[in-house]
Amino acid sequence: MRPELPARLLGFNTFATLAIVVVAGLAVGFGGGYGLGQLGNGNAAPGSGDTSQTAATSTADGTTGTTGTTGTTPETTATAPTAAAGTLTVTVLSTKYKPASTANGRRRKRARVSVSLSVRNTSASPLVLGPATIAVGKKRVRRDATATGPAGALAKPIAAGKTAKGVLRFETAGRTTTRLKRQTTTKLRINGQTLTLKLRA
Numbered sequence: 050m051r052p053e054l055p056a057r058l059l060g061f062n063t064f065a066t067l068a069i070v071v072v073a074g075l076a077v078g079f080g081g082g083y084g085l086g087q088l089g090n091g092n093a094a095p096g097s098g099d100t101s102q103t104a105a106t107s108t109a110d111g112t113t114g115t116t117g118t119t120g121t122t123p124e125t126t127a128t129a130p131t132a133a134a135g136t137l138t139v140t141v142l143s144t145k146y147k148p149a150s151t152a153n154g155r156r157r158k159r160a161r162v163s164v165s166l167s168v169r170n171t172s173a174s175p176l177v178l179g180p181a182t183i184a185v186g187k188k189r190v191r192r193d194a195t196a197t198g199p200a201g202a203l204a205k206p207i208a209a210g211k212t213a214k215g216v217l218r219f220e221t222a223g224r225t226t227t228r229l230k231r232q233t234t235t236k237l238r239i240n241g242q243t244l245t246l247k248l249r250a
Contacts, residue, residue, distance in 0.1 A: 136172040137207070137240045141165070142214070144246040148226070160226040162219040164237060164246060167212060168203060175206040181239040183219050183246065186228045189238070193218040 142165040149159040162183060170176050182189040196218040197204040203215030221229050229235070229248070237244045 136170065136176060137178065138169040138171055139239055139242055139244065140167040140169075141237070141244055141246060142167055144248065146229075146248040148230075157222050158224075158226045159220065159222045160229060162221070162229070162235070162246075162248065163199070164217045164219070165214070166203065166217060166239075167214050168207060168240075169212040170207040170209055173209050175208050177206050178203050179240050181217055181237065184236040184238075185221065185225050185232070188225060188228075190219050190221055190225065193220050 144165070145163045147161050147163070149155050149157070149161075164183075168178060181192045184190075196216075199216040199218055201215035202213035203217065205213075207213045233247065233249050235246050235248060237246050
């Protein structure tokens with residue numbers, strides 16, 4: 050009976066080894082399946098160190114948004130250059146001061162100065178009229194850029210060697226109108242020129 054003992058031990062060891070291999074295979078299969086399931090749910094496996102980050106940009110109103118590109122390019126509008134001093138000859142045709150006629154306008158002390166101009170382009174290329182202001186005390190009042198109808202041809206590029214005519218409007222309110230009412234003249238600044246305007250006869 051003694052010689053059969055090693056054979057039995059060998060058979061037992063072989064069985065134990067196979068059992069260990071099977072258990073290890075099941076453990077690996079379970080772990081892999083769990084990891085794939087977690088990834089399928091959009092979650093990183095524990096300890097993987099895989100994190101997702103989204104870049105954020107700050108806007109002027111304090112809100113944030115994700116960065117990205119749209120694939121579009123901003124539209125550009127071609128315009129004639131603004132006239133330099135001496136390239137446009139400005140002639141004042143008339144000036145009209147008109148206080149508000151409505152109840153709301155009178156309450157807000159609104160008034161309008163309308164200046165009729167003739168402008169000749171003496172350069173060799175089209176030019177647009179530059180900023181225009183009138184003086185009210187120490188304050189400069191800009192022309193009403195929304196009044197493109199009265200401005201007429203002055204709201205568009207002036208062709209080389211051509212003359213354009215139109216009316217520029219200047220709107221005032223409150224204390225500015227009160228000061229303007231005390232003035233009989235004002236100074237118009239336009240295209241590097243300073244012209245005196247008579248507000249009243």
